[in-house]
Amino acid sequence: MSESLPGRKAQAARNDGLILDAARAVFLADPGAPISAVAERAGVGISALYRRYPSKEVLLRTLCYEGLRKYCTLGSAALEVPDGWAGLVRFLESVVDADVHSLTVRLAGAFAPDESILPDVRRAGEIAASLVRRAHESGRLRADVGASDLSLVLEACSAVALPDPVRTVELRRRTLALLIAGMESGGPELPGPPPAPGEFAGRWEYRGKR
Structure with missing residues (x-):
């Protein structure tokens, strides 16, 4: 451009x-x-x-906000997939491949969020809820998986990080495949409830200049 x-x-x-x-x-x-x-x-x-x-804070905020908008873009594309389960899988794979979540988690608390991000935060929540609802309707997603569980899946994948970037991608995809298999209907009951609204919010408390 x-x-x-x-x-x-x-x-x-x-x-x-x-x-x-x-x-x-x-x-x-x-x-x-x-x-x-x-x-x-x-x-x-x-x-x-x-x-x-x-300032560094402005740069960090820009990076994080871009990551959230990328999440929304990938989610919107996944909602266009006719099959709800396939759409959810495509979304998770695309977010992991784009390495969106690891950057967001790493930057949490490194800057003070402002209100300009709120529309994208709400949009991200709506997208996740729609993806999970459609996957439930397909009959493939187990009933006790909620939209907030997607954060757990994505965090587990982003935690895989090796010096070799190629191997990191391979192992993240392997981790995701294992987790997706566990999300399908028919498995044993999951322990404990899914993350509650705001349960991870504490990580975004600004810790001051770094």
């Missing part, structure tokens, strides 16, 4: 893409890393980075 923009705007768009890609890599490895590490990895000057993101 930057090719269609004139001069400085095209360069700014390219820099922004480089900065966000670098920030994902840097902060996934270490959320406490300095913003200068992002500039170095992106190959841009620190002044260019600060022109776009005036």
Whole structure:
């Protein structure tokens, strides 16, 4: 898209893409890393980075909000799949492959959320509920699995992280396949209730500058 923009705007768009890609890599490895590490990895000057993101908190917030919007985009696409069970499986696989959840979890508490994210938070909840409802209607998803259980599945997959990125992807997909098999109807009763609304909310309490 930057090719269609004139001069400085095209360069700014390219820099922004480089900065966000670098920030994902840097902060996934270490959320406490300095913003200068992002500039170095992106190959841009620190002044260019600060022109776009005036503080580390703004950059972290942008990354996390982009992750949530990606989650919503993937969920909306999965809702277009006619079969409810297949749609749920596609959603989980696409979120794990896009590595959306691990970034969100890593950044929780590293910045102060603002109200601009609330529509996307509500949308994400609605999408998860719709995916689970459709999967239940298909008869394939066990009755005691709720929408909040999707967070447990995605967190389990994001916890798999090795130095080898290829092997990490393989093992995350294997983990997801095992979990999906356990979500199908016919298995023994699950222990305890699913996560309650807001049960994970404490992680988003801002812990101050890092």
